[in-house]
Amino acid sequence: MRAAVMGSPIGHSLSPYLHRAAYHAMGLDRWSYEAFECDEARLPGLLDELVPVRGQGSDDGDAWAGLSLTMPLKRAVLPLLDTVSEAALEVGGANTVVFRDGHRHGHNTDVYGIEQALAEAGVPAPRSATVLGGGATAASALAALRNLGLYSATLLVRDPARAGETMAVAERLGVALAVETFDKLDALTQVDLVVSTLPGGAGDAFADRLAGVPALFDVVYSPWPTSAAAAVRAAGGTVVGGFAMLLHQAVRQVELMTGRADVPVAAMRAAGEAELVSRSARTD
Numbered sequence: 001m002r003a004a005v006m007g008s009p010i011g012h013s014l015s016p017y018l019h020r021a022a023y024h025a026m027g028l029d030r031w032s033y034e035a036f037e038c039d040e041a042r043l044p045g046l047l048d049e050l051v052p053v054r055g056q057g058s059d060d061g062d063a064w065a066g067l068s069l070t071m072p073l074k075r076a077v078l079p080l081l082d083t084v085s086e087a088a089l090e091v092g093g094a095n096t097v098v099f100r101d102g103h104r105h106g107h108n109t110d111v112y113g114i115e116q117a118l119a120e121a122g123v124p125a126p127r128s129a130t131v132l133g134g135g136a137t138a139a140s141a142l143a144a145l146r147n148l149g150l151y152s153a154t155l156l157v158r159d160p161a162r163a164g165e166t167m168a169v170a171e172r173l174g175v176a177l178a179v180e181t182f183d184k185l186d187a188l189t190q191v192d193l194v195v196s197t198l199p200g201g202a203g204d205a206f207a208d209r210l211a212g213v214p215a216l217f218d219v220v221y222s223p224w225p226t227s228a229a230a231a232v233r234a235a236g237g238t239v240v241g242g243f244a245m246l247l248h249q250a251v252r253q254v255e256l257m258t259g260r261a262d263v264p265v266a267a268m269r270a271a272g273e274a275e276l277v278s279r280s281a282r283t284d
Contacts, residue, residue: 001031001063003257006038006046007070012222014243014272015068018250021271025264031065040076047080047097047104066257067097068250074108074136075165081106091143092169093136096253107256110140113249114195114217115147120248121240123215126192130154132206133197134163134179137219141195142166142175152176154188182206189213196220196228207231214238221246222276223283247272 005015019033038046050064069077074093078084081094082103088094094106125148131138134157145153153175157163160179170177180188186209194210196203196218203210203218207227210216216232218225221242229239247269254263 001028001065002034003031003065003067004034004036005068005070006036006043007073008037008039010035010037010070013070014221014246014275015070015250017271017275018247018268019068019254021267022250022254022264025267026258026260026262028258031258038073040072043073043076044080047077050099064099066099066253068253069095069097071136077106080104087111087143090169090172091136091139092165092172093139095249096256098256107253108140108143109249109252109256110137110245111143111147112252113245113247114141114144116248116251117240117244118144118148118217120244121238123193123217123238123240125149126215128153128191129193129195130156130188130191131195131197132156132182132203134166135197137197138195139166139169141197141217142170142177143173145193145195146173146175150175152178154178154180154191156180156182156185156188158182185209193217196226200226203228211235212237216240217245218242219245222279224276243272243276 005013013035016033016035023031074095077094084106088106088108091108094108095110096107098105129145129150131141131153134155155177163179167177193215194213200220204227210228211231212235213232215238217240218229219242220226224241233239251263251265
């Protein structure tokens with residue numbers, strides 16, 4: 001069976017290390033996991049090239065079990081799917097495609113990954129939250145916050161005019177969303193939890209202004225810690241890194257693609273952490 005992660009850029013992805021570790025520990029020796037560079041324009045053609053799984057339970061080495069999707073494909077894939085899970089419909093993005101019975105089934109495991117990452121770190125359900133950034137991961141963060149019982153939040157973006165899709169997600173979720181620009185950052189970080197969905201390096205300029213927040217969830221996992229995470233941790237706050245989210249969303253992906261519940265979380269965590277250490281050593 002074959003699986004892969006697709007996106008652009010894709011060379012940095014930890015997904016191959018996580019999924020391959022799971023297959024090895026589960027005894028799925030005929031399973032493989034690759035990484036494909038793919039942008040929105042190439043996605044329809046590449047999906048058509050893949051051979052769908054020939055039926056649930058098939059172990060054909062040439063059949064495709066599923067795909068992990070990263071930016072910029074999570075929203076672009078939706079019209080190319082045969083079915084879409086409720087979670088993926090709510091957030092307007094699928095990060096997982098499962099091939100089964102000749103059909104493409106879309107799922108979102110990012111929401112699950114965020115929830116598990118916060119729970120693992122002991123972060124209590126927040127009474128207030130601010131989300132930095134307005135992309136697909138921000139939408140998943142809003143869904144996770146809603147699932148934790150929070151029905152209002154603030155979104156900080158550079159240009160509110162470009163936050164339309166995330167505002168639509170909030171409306172579907174039943175979350176009252178206030179959209180502000182980053183010049184309001186100081187006033188809007190007096191909350192229980194700040195979720196930064198900004199790409200690596202983009203949040204460095206705000207590090208000192210975030211130092212006093214009780215808890216920060218930063219979706220970046222490399223390089224780690226980010227300047228914001230280091231500032232919050234130095235001030236005594238709780239920090240949750242992006243690796244925990246990546247790990248747990250991958251665990252759920254393995255469950256969906258293999259149809260098995262015995263996913264080896266510890267083995268996946270060890271493989272991912274080892275690769276991050278190796279990358280850090282190569283850049284020092």
